[in-house]
Amino acid sequence: MSVDLTTNYLGLRLKNPLVASAGPVTEHPELLHELDAVGIAAVVLPSLWEEQIEHYDWQLAQLEEYGANSFPEALNYFPPLVDRRGSPDDYLSRVMLAKQIVKVPVIASLNGRTRGGWVRYARMIQEAGADALELNVYFLATDPNQTSAEVEQQYLDLVAAVRAEVTIPLAVKIGPFFSSLPNFAKRLMEAGADGLVFFNRFLQPDIDLNTLAVAAHATLSDSRELRLPLRWIAILRSVLRCSLAATSGVHTPADVIKLILAGADAVQVMSVLMQRGVGHVRELLEGISRWMAERDYESLEQMKGSLCQANCPDPAAFERANYMKALVNYAGIQV
Numbered sequence: 001m002s003v004d005l006t007t008n009y010l011g012l013r014l015k016n017p018l019v020a021s022a023g024p025v026t027e028h029p030e031l032l033h034e035l036d037a038v039g040i041a042a043v044v045l046p047s048l049w050e051e052q053i054e055h056y057d058w059q060l061a062q063l064e065e066y067g068a069n070s071f072p073e074a075l076n077y078f079p080p081l082v083d084r085r086g087s088p089d090d091y092l093s094r095v096m097l098a099k100q101i102v103k104v105p106v107i108a109s110l111n112g113r114t115r116g117g118w119v120r121y122a123r124m125i126q127e128a129g130a131d132a133l134e135l136n137v138y139f140l141a142t143d144p145n146q147t148s149a150e151v152e153q154q155y156l157d158l159v160a161a162v163r164a165e166v167t168i169p170l171a172v173k174i175g176p177f178f179s180s181l182p183n184f185a186k187r188l189m190e191a192g193a194d195g196l197v198f199f200n201r202f203l204q205p206d207i208d209l210n211t212l213a214v215a216a217h218a219t220l221s222d223s224r225e226l227r228l229p230l231r232w233i234a235i236l237r238s239v240l241r242c243s244l245a246a247t248s249g250v251h252t253p254a255d256v257i258k259l260i261l262a263g264a265d266a267v268q269v270m271s272v273l274m275q276r277g278v279g280h281v282r283e284l285l286e287g288i289s290r291w292m293a294e295r296d297y298e299s300l301e302q303m304k305g306s307l308c309q310a311n312c313p314d315p316a317a318f319e320r321a322n323y324m325k326a327l328v329n330y331a332g333i334q335v
C-alpha cells in the first residue's frame with residue numbers, strides 16, 4: 001500500500017516532511033542535486049549572517065572613503081578590497097543557483113540578533129527567488145542588567161523588521177531557553193512568523209586542559225536530543241496556529257514518526273546527513289512509509305498531532321507529573 005506523505009509547511013505543499021536544514025549539506029551544488037534526487041522535500045540554505053553583511057558594508061564604506069581621497073588612476077594599482085566570495089551578493093547568487101538545481105522549495109536563511117540595515121537582505125533574498133525565509137535568531141543574553149522581557153522584545157523587533165521586508169513565508173528558528181515558551185512563541189507569530197523551528201543547538205564551548213584555552217567546536221547531534229523539540233511541539237501543536245518544524249537529533253525513521261505524532265509539520269535533518277550521507281534520506285522515507293503501512297495509516301495528515309498534548313491519553317506526561325514519576329521510578333542504580 002502506498003501512503004500519502006504530503007504535508008503543508010509554511011503554506012508550501014511538501015511531498016514529504018523531510019527538509020534538509022541549514023548547514024554544510026545544503027551548501028554545495030552537487031549535494032543539492034543529490035538531495036533532490038533522493039527525495040528531500042525542501043532545502044534550507046546555510047545562513048547569511050548579520051556579521052557577514054555588516055562586515056561587507058564596512059568594507060564598501062572603506063572603499064568609498066579611500067576612493068574619495070585618492071587619484072582615480074591610482075586605484076588600478078590595488079587589488080579589490082571587497083572579495084565577492086562569501087559576500088552577501090554571492091549569497092544571492094547561491095539562492096538563484098539552488099533554485100535552478102532543485103525542483104523542491106528553496107528556503108534561504110538569515111542569521112542575526114539585532115534589527116538593523118542588514119535586514120534589507122531579506123527582500124533581496126525574496127527577489128533572488130527563495131520560496132521562503134528562515135530567520136535564525138541566535139542570541140545568548142550575558143548582561144545581568146538586561147531583562148528577559150528586553151531580550152524577547154529584541155527578538156520580536158527583529159522578526160517584525162524582517163516580516164516588513166518580505167511577503168514570502170517566514171519561519172523563525174530559536175533556542176529552547178525562554179521562561180514561557182508558549183507565550184513567546186505566540187508573540188513571535190503575532191510579530192509575523194508563519195512558522196517556528198525548534199530548536200537551535202547553541203554551541204557549548206569546552207575548556208581544553210592541555211592548552212588552557214576555550215575550545216569552541218561544533219558537535220553533531222544524536223537521537224537523544226530529539227526529546228526537547230518533541231515535548232515542545234507536542235505542547236504547542238494544539239495551542240498555536242502556525243507551522244511547526246523540528247530540528248535537533250532527527251536520525252532515524254522512528255525519530256521522524258514521533259515528531260509527526262507530536263504534531264510537527266516538517267522535520268529537519270543535518271547531522272545524520274553529514275554522518276551517513278545524503279542517501280540516508282531514502283532510508284528515512286522508506287522507514288516512515290513502511291511503519292505507516294503496517295499500521296494502516298493512509299496519510300501523514302491522519303497521523304499528524306495524534307499524540308500531541310491535547311490528544312494524548314496522558315497529557316501530564318509532557319509536564320511536571322511525568323518528571324516526578326520518572327524520578328521516583330528511576331531504576332538505573334544497583335544497591
Ligand SMILES: Cc1cc2nc3c(=O)[nH]c(=O)nc-3n(C[C@H](O)[C@H](O)[C@H](O)COP(=O)(O)O)c2cc1C
Pocket residue numbers: 021022023024045046047048109111136173199200201218219220221222247248249250268269270271272
Ligand atoms: C556544521 C554545521 C553548520 C550549520 N550551519 C547552520 C547555519 O548556517 N544556519 C542555521 O540556521 N543552522 C545551522 N546549523 C544547524 C543545523 O541547521 C541544525 O539546526 C542543527 O545541526 C540540528 O539539527 P541536527 O541534529 O539534524 O544536526 C549548522 C549545523 C552544523 C552541524
